[in-house]
Amino acid sequence: xxxxxxxxxxxxxxxxxxxxxxxxxxxxxxxxxxxxxxxxxxxxxxxxxxxxxxxxxxxxxxxxxxxxxxxxxxxxxxxxxxxxxxxxxxxxxxxxxxxxxxxxxxxxxxxxxxxxxxxxxxxxxxxxxxxxxxxxxxxxxxxxxxxxxxxxxxxxxxxxxxxxxxxxxxxxxxxxxxxxxxxxxxxxxxxxxxx
Amino acid sequence: xxxxxxxxxxxxxxxxxxxxxxxxxxxxxxxxxxxxxxxxxxxxxxxxxxxxxxxxxxxxxxxxxxxxxxxxxxxxxxxxxxxxxxxxxxxxxxxxxxxxxxxxxxxxxxxxxxxxxxxxxxxxxxxxxxxxxxxxxxxxxxxxxxxxxxxxxxxxxxxxxxxxxxxxxxxxxxxxxxxxxxxxxxxxxxxxxxxxxxxxxxxxxxxxxxxxxxxxxxxxxxxxxxxxxxxxxxxxxxxxxxxxxxxxxxxxxxxxxxxxxxxxxxxxxxxxxxxxxxxxxxxxxxxxxxxxxxxxxxxxxxxxxxxxxxxxxxxxxxxxxxxxxxxxxxxxxxxxxxxxxxxxxxxxxxxxxxxxxxxxxxxxxxxxxxxxxxxxxxxxxxxxxxxxxxxxxxxxxxxxxxxxxxxxxxxxxxxxxxxxxxxxxxxxxxxxxxxxxxxxxxxxxxxxxxxxxxxxxxxxxxxxxxxxxxxxxxxxxxxxxxxxxxxxxxxxxxxxxxxxxxxxxxxxxxxxxxxxxxxxxxxxxxxxxxxxxxxxxxx
Ligand SMILES: Cc1ncc(C[n+]2csc(CCOP(=O)(O)OP(=O)(O)O)c2C)c(N)n1
Numbered sequence: 001x002x003x004x005x006x007x008x009x010x011x012x013x014x015x016x017x018x019x020x021x022x023x024x025x026x027x028x029x030x031x032x033x034x035x036x037x038x039x040x041x042x043x044x045x046x047x048x049x050x051x052x053x054x055x056x057x058x059x060x061x062x063x064x065x066x067x068x069x070x071x072x073x074x075x076x077x078x079x080x081x082x083x084x085x086x087x088x089x090x091x092x093x094x095x096x097x098x099x100x101x102x103x104x105x106x107x108x109x110x111x112x113x114x115x116x117x118x119x120x121x122x123x124x125x126x127x128x129x130x131x132x133x134x135x136x137x138x139x140x141x142x143x144x145x146x147x148x149x150x151x152x153x154x155x156x157x158x159x160x161x162x163x164x165x166x167x168x169x170x171x172x173x174x175x176x177x178x179x180x181x182x183x184x185x186x187x188x189x190x191x192x193x194x195x
Numbered sequence: 196x197x198x199x200x201x202x203x204x205x206x207x208x209x210x211x212x213x214x215x216x217x218x219x220x221x222x223x224x225x226x227x228x229x230x231x232x233x234x235x236x237x238x239x240x241x242x243x244x245x246x247x248x249x250x251x252x253x254x255x256x257x258x259x260x261x262x263x264x265x266x267x268x269x270x271x272x273x274x275x276x277x278x279x280x281x282x283x284x285x286x287x288x289x290x291x292x293x294x295x296x297x298x299x300x301x302x303x304x305x306x307x308x309x310x311x312x313x314x315x316x317x318x319x320x321x322x323x324x325x326x327x328x329x330x331x332x333x334x335x336x337x338x339x340x341x342x343x344x345x346x347x348x349x350x351x352x353x354x355x356x357x358x359x360x361x362x363x364x365x366x367x368x369x370x371x372x373x374x375x376x377x378x379x380x381x382x383x384x385x386x387x388x389x390x391x392x393x394x395x396x397x398x399x400x401x402x403x404x405x406x407x408x409x410x411x412x413x414x415x416x417x418x419x420x421x422x423x424x425x426x427x428x429x430x431x432x433x434x435x436x437x438x439x440x441x442x443x444x445x446x447x448x449x450x451x452x453x454x455x456x457x458x459x460x461x462x463x464x465x466x467x468x469x470x471x472x473x474x475x476x477x478x479x480x481x482x483x484x485x486x487x488x489x490x491x492x493x494x495x496x497x498x499x500x501x502x503x504x505x506x507x508x509x510x511x512x513x514x515x516x517x518x519x520x521x522x523x524x525x526x527x528x529x530x531x532x533x534x535x536x537x538x539x540x541x542x543x544x545x546x547x548x549x550x551x552x553x554x555x556x557x558x559x560x561x562x563x564x565x566x567x568x569x570x571x572x573x574x575x576x577x578x579x580x581x582x583x584x585x586x587x588x589x590x591x592x593x594x595x596x597x598x599x600x601x602x603x604x605x606x607x608x609x610x611x612x613x614x615x616x617x618x619x620x621x622x623x624x625x626x627x628x629x630x631x632x633x634x635x636x637x638x639x640x641x642x643x644x645x646x647x648x649x650x651x652x653x654x655x656x657x658x659x660x661x662x663x664x665x666x667x668x669x670x671x672x673x674x675x676x677x678x679x680x681x682x683x684x685x686x687x688x689x690x691x692x693x694x695x696x697x698x699x700x701x702x703x704x705x706x707x708x709x710x711x712x713x714x715x716x717x718x719x720x721x722x723x724x725x726x727x728x729x730x731x732x733x734x
Contacts, residue, residue: 039312046544060335067521084536103542106542
């Protein structure tokens with residue numbers, strides 16, 4: 001088993017919490033993981049990317065080889081496009097559709113979506129909207145993980161266990177809402193693929 | 196994961212190794228990608244229990260000097276900085292090789308090829324060579340742990356400091372790390388020769404001879420180091436030397452099954468015998484290293500002909516930027532199939548000020564105060580406030596090295612530029628700005644120094660700032676006329692008032708200091724969240 005995942009977003013969106021959840025699920029399964037983070041300059045509203053690698057054998061490089069990523073998991077649609085050179089031809093794009101428009105020259109959103117739709121293997125999901133409907137705007141990340149869950153190499157239950165552990169300190173309510181968000185994402189992706 | 200395996204950043208692995216190796220004192224000035232080393236030590240309960248001193252210092256020079264002092268009394272000590280920090284600390288660092296180490300001493304340099312958050316991409320292995328001390332260059336997080344642990348032993352074996360060099364991807368990538376049983380700390384024991392640390396010429400010459408005399412033993416140590424590995428391969432058409440993290444990129448390409456012989460180098464001085472052995476066996480010798488062509492250049496000094504050597508100097512690998520698996524694949528002539536190109540509609544998303552940042556209001560006021568003068572008279576420095584160079588502000592004209600703003604503005608005014616302005620952050624000011632301000636005071640230079648006081652070292656993640664609550668007394672103490680030390684509050688509704696203050700000081704023919712004072716929004720939020728949490732827990 002090997003999963004190379006590019007996590008993308010804008011500084012402050014919380015891609016590291018996504019890495020933490022998936023990483024925890026991997027550790028609970030005794031898999032090897034490596035996760036390259038970004039700190040410093042790039043965090044201030046700029047583009048951020050993290051390379052998350054999971055494998056049952058030894059992982060050498062901290063960086064994913066371009067053309068080899070199994071997935072781009074992105075909190076922001078424009079950021080999704082930035083890392084396409086990393087994606088393997090059979091890889092998946094799981095992308096939030098909600099734009100983060102902190103730049104004056106943000107391209108036409110439809111053009112951005114069209115680029116994503118060019119890939120057969122993609123899920124375009126408005127994770128923010130789904131999270132807001134759950135009254136949990138901070139759980140958009142979990143919605144997105146849900147949407148990715150089918151292609152992460154884990155059983156949904158294994159990821160739920162990781163979410164439970166990750167949020168257990170914050171109380172049962174927080175755990176439940178995050179698991180709910182995860183399930184919404186999971187269900188959405190199932191429908192999306194069928195359509 | 197087995198129970199004693201921790202998921203750690205390379206930085207954190209180094210910090211944990213220091214704890215386990217019996218460190219007593221850790222000193223650092225923040226700088227990406229090194230800051231998490233001291234942050235980990237400050238936050239570690241274990242370190243606290245063991246009474247380990249973990250402190251931020253005013254700058255990298257005082258950090259290295261502190262380490263020399265801790266080592267002098269026989270304790271183990273570690274000091275950490277980003278690559279350019281070693282320029283600031285170079286005097287102390289180079290001389291520490293002459294004084295030698297009494298307690299084990301490790302200097303960590305975190306280099307930043309590709310300049311993810313830096314103003315250059317210097318390769319500090321050259322500093323290790325310059326100082327004539329061993330360099331350790333781990334290839335991954337486990338080695339970062341193991342080599343830091345081992346580094347203390349090496350330091351105490353040869354009584355010299357050790358340079359531990361990592362680059363961004365080792366520093367800021369997480370992996371499972373196994374740790375060792377902890378060693379006790381050293382007791383205080385002063386050097387047996389109480390003249391050892393007195394580098395008067397006559398004594399320094401002896402220390403220099405001694406340092407030179409152990410060089411062959413250091414090479415020997417490298418030849419036999421468990422971290423320098425010769426991995427044989429059947430195909431001798433190519434031989435590969437890969438140092439530090441470059442080794443991972445090579446192995447990633449071969450997925451662990453290399454056809455060519457590989458020499459992995461993680462400990463310096465370079466193991467000459469191992470290199471010669473490889474050189475004699477192969478048709479081409481490819482050197483792959485992260486940073487400058489350090490090993491590649493060294494090869495010329497002891498291989499009588501280096502015609503077979505290829506690397507950055509011969510153009511096989513790029514001179515600029517960090518390595519990655521794709522660059523290494525190309526150099527090795529392996530297939531390299533990248534994904535689709537980035538669509539042409541994609542635009543850059545550069546970093547920007549956080550919403551509500553006090554620097555925004557400071558720059559708006561400064562720009563307005565200066566609007567009747569021609570552009571190009573604002574010298575600045577390194578920190579979040581350097582983003583003032585970007586639109587819509589375009590408020591500053593320089594960023595060279597920490598503290599340069601004040602000295603540059605002073606000299607520009609010496610040369611006749613009026614007004615000349617320096618803009619510097621509070622932490623940068625106490626790092627290296629105070630001495631420049633003293634120069635300005637001594638010559639009564641007509642400059643306006645704006646010290647942006649957001650009570651933190653913002654750029655590197657909000658570490659405490661030595662300037663906190665001390666700026667007025669520091670400036671007064673350095674001799675700035677108290678009437679020309681003006682504190683303003685950078686807020687939108689104070690804009691006119693602030694513009695007025697700046698205009699007045701621009702007109703003053705002497706040193707003035709304006710201190711816009713308002714807390715960083717990031718640290719403010721963090722403080723509020725912690726307070727909120729505390730309240731919740733006390734309920
Ligand atoms: C010699 C050196 N050491 C450390 C750094 C890393 N660094 C960049 S900016 C900065 C601190 C800036 O803090 P401050 O001056 O208070 O400004 P702020 O970011 O809070 O606006 C540091 C430590 C550096 N660039 N050079």
